[in-house]
Every structure is written in C-alpha cells, then in structure tokens.
Amino acid sequence: MTVVDGAAAPRTTPPKTKRRHLKQLTARDRVSLSLMAGIPTLLTVAFVWVPALASIVLSFSSWTGFGDFSTIQWVGTENYKNIFTIYPPFDPAIEHNLIWLAVFFVLPAPFGLFLAVQLDKQIRFSRIYQSVLFLPVVLSLALIGFMTELIFSPTQGLINNLTGHADHHVIDWMGNPHLNIWAVMIMACWRQAGYVMVLFLAGLKSVDPSQKEAAALDGANGSQTFRHVVWPALRPINVVVLVITVIESLRAFDIVYVINKGTNGLELLSVLVTDNIVGEASRIGFGSALATILLVISLAFIVPYLISMFRKDERE
C-alpha cells in the first residue's frame, strides 16, 4: 500500500527518496506530528508495555507489594518452580484454559463460519437473523455469567426443570467441578459464535462474486465452489479468527468470576493472576510469574501474526 506523502512535491519532480518530505516539513509541523504520535505512544507504553515488562521482571522476585522497591527480594526462578510443582490450582487452570481453547475451536468457529455462509446466500430476512445471532456479543460477559446461573441452577434452573432433573436426580451443574466448566462453555460459545459469524461475513463480502459466477458456469456445485473459491479467499479472515479464538480463550475471566470467583472446577490462569494480587495475601512476585506465563503464551501467537500481517504491508 502506498503511503500518502504529506508534503507533496510538485508533480514535475518525481519522488525519488522516500524520506524526502521530512526535510520539507516545517519545524512547527514536525513538533505537532511528534506530539500527535508521541502522547498516545507514551500512554500505551506507560500503561501497557511497562507493566507487561515489569511482570517479567517481578516474576523473579518475592514481594508482598508493601513497602518500597528496596524491600523486593530476588528469588530467581523459585516462583516458577513453585507454580509447576506445589501450586494446586495451576494444573486445573491450565487444563480449563485448554478446554476453553479446544471448545472455541471445535464449536463456535466452524458454526460461525457455517452461519456466515448461510446468511451470505440471497435469502430474505438475512439481516434479522444476523442481528439475533450477533446480539449476545453486545452483552457483557459478567451478565452472561449471571444468566448461566439462571439457566443451569440445580433446582431452579431452566435446564433441570425442563429435563425433569429439578426434584429427583438433581444434576448439580454449577456445583459439580466436573460439570460446571461445560455449562460455562455453552454460554461462552453462545456469545463467541456470533462474533466469529460477523468476522466471516465480512470476509465473505470481499470474495469476488464474479469468481463464484465463473465457478457456477463451470458447473461447480455449492460445496465445490466453497472449497475452491470461497475458502481460499477467506484465508486472511481465518488467521484473524484463529488469533481471536486463542486470545479470547486466554482472556476468559468475567463469566467464571461472576459465578464463583473462579474456584471449584472453574479455575483459569487469569483468575489465578487476579487472586494473587487482590485480597489479603498480595503476592506480587508470584502473581507476576503467573502473568508472565500467560504473557508468553499469548505473545507466541500475537508476534507471528503481527509479523506476517505487517510484512505483507511493507511489501506493498
């Protein structure tokens, strides 16, 4: 993509050097441009990147957070050792994060794509369907956490009452640590599918219709057209959905926190980080180590994604 040159050279001189205009900017322009980019950058660095890097640094310390920085004791990799060996909630948290990720991949992602493909066909009321399916995305996850209880509560919930499990053979969806994660997952997928659907719908709009027509003229049926024309064109969107799926499952927090503060079968990495800093036993070092683990996992997905995206950009 050609970047627009702010200080336009007269048409007669062909633009030879890319950075030519920098000299042409007035001093005042240079100051205002630096401020315009600088202030937001400063804010993001100070409130996002400095804490993210500090998480890594503090993860090698033991600090209650009381007192000034001189009270920080450096303990090397002890926090990590403890997390992996003697911290009981860690294994379930990892397990639940993985369940979250796997379920998000298996259910809402393909279902969202399926819905998008159906809605992309020329049918009536497409807009209404689209709105209904997207509706949960605008609801807060905290609210969805509350609705989970309304639906899965053992004696008063919708599911048990409809299936006759409210009085006898009560299924304790919320209290049973092997079941509650699945109840939560159903509601999380309810929201995620609409999100994925809209992203794919956007992608489908960018598929060149003449290609589809050409395929139809060549006698391709629906699934053939999808496989050979639509799916390849959706590649950039697939990457987006992949990243969104990973990031959203790592960020999962609100639903489980509203239900039972992320305990008893609903442990997640994000909850463990929070538990270690809020509340009475503030363990900054330990919480930072957990946060660093979370950070490393997410960066493993973010960095390759950004590199591939921006490399393409630079080429253009």
Next chain:
Amino acid sequence: MTTLTTERTGPRTAAPAPRGERPPRAGRVALHVFLIGTCVVWLLPLLYAFYTALRPYADTQRLGYVSVGGHYGFGNFTAAWDQAQLLHYFWNSVIITVPALVITLWLSSMVAFVVARFNFKVNIALLMLFTAGNLLPQQALITPLFKMYQLIPLPEWLAASGKLDDSFLGLILIHVAFQTGFCAFVLSNYMRTIPKELGEAALVDGASAWRQYWQLVLPLCRPVLAALATLEFTWIYNDFFWATVLMQTGSNRPITAALNNLQGQFFVNNNLISAAALIVAVPTLVVFFALQKQFVSGLTLGANKG
C-alpha cells in the same frame, strides 16, 4: 491489506450484485427453518431472563421458576432500580465510559494520521506496538499495573483515594491506553484509502499538518469513527476486569462490575437479579438496535486485525 472490506465494496453492495448463490426453493425453506430455529435458541436465554424478571419472587417460590401462572408485572424492575441504586452506578459508568471513549478516538486518530499519511521509518514499529498491546490479555499486566496505580499520587479533587488506584481517572487511563491500539489500527487503514491528492492540495494552500488532520482527514473519517465509537462503547461499558481489580470502593464501580455486588445483596431472589441484569444491559441493547450497521462495519473494519 484489505481491511476496509465494507467501505471499499460500498459501490458493489449499493448496486445489488448477484452475491452468493440463491438456493433452490426447497433449500431456501430448509434454510429458513434452520435459521429460525437457531435464532429461537439464541434468544431463549434472554427471553427466559426477561420472563423471570416479570414474576414476583413469591410466585416463583410457590410454583417454581419454570412455570406459568401467578402475577406478572414490572415490579422487580422498579424494585431493582431503587434497591440497587442503579442510577448511581449508571452515573459511574457515564463518568468512565464517555471520557474514555472520546479520548481513545481522539488519540488514536492522531496516531493513525501520522502513521498513515507520512512516511516515517518508525511507522510500522509504532503500529505494531499499539496493535500488540491491544491483543495482550489484561491479566498479563495487571500485577505491576495495580502496584503502579497505588504508587501514583493524585490531588484530592481528582480522586478521593488520593491515588490513581481506586479513581475514575485510573480506569479511564487504562481503557484509553488499551483500546487506542485497536482504533489506531483500524483508523490508519482507513486513512490510507483517502486519496493523497487531497493532502497535497491542502499543503499547496499552506495548511499545517494539524490543519490537515483536523479539517481534512478527520471529517472524512466520520463513518469509521461512528463504527468504532459503537464498538468501543460496548467494550468499555461492559468492562468487568479493570473495574473489579482497580476500583476497590464498591460504590465507585461502573454498573457492570457492580452487578457482582448486587448478586450477593439479593442472594436467592433471582427475579430481582434478572431485572437488575436486564436494566444494566439496556444501554448496550439500545446502542445495538439503533446502530446495528455501525456495529457490523466496525468489526468488519478491524477484521484483518482482530
């Protein structure tokens, strides 16, 4: 990079081209049946919450939550409104959401302008810094941020706590810092599609960089700003995590985070909680129904980023 899918394909969608094949009649009927079924399932949780909210607690105790009969009315809504002081929490949300939204859009449009309209070497790096920041899980930075907030003093007229921690400003700042990434990315992609001749003409007329931004580029970005504003409104309004951790004083929390306290307060009265929860959802629902188009195009605009 084709990020501006909707905007660019605008002309195409305006003149309805044969997009997507039209299924045969029997197929269409099956498709409608499937979609209606899915939509009913999709609406069920919300409708059930609404149904519960319409019934008095006593009736559901007697008849069960999944039942028909007894009284129906809006009593729970008014009771929740009064007992839970929802107006107070709504006001907190306004204090946080409105400035955060305005500042985010303003700052990100400035960054986007510099990145998209000028050819500096740092541009890509800058944009990556913002975009990656927005993709980080909030929990990955909360521990030091929490400590940092406790160490930064604020004058008393700004925060009763005297610290950035537990203050409205603190929440606004983290929303701005976090959300600028998404908006800057989307806006910079949009601004690149504005023909450069426009900027050239302005420069020939002697317009400064600031004037180019304020009087030329920004007005042209109105549609994308509207889309971003609707999306960011729901994201900031719905925030639960930052408010729960960075706002210790419960009565200062925005309404979504305050809902958590209400649950403890009302305990088993699901009818009242349903009503409160639905009232809390009203602003996002209103925005959703009023600005559906913006929503979808907003997500579409960022589609290649996420």
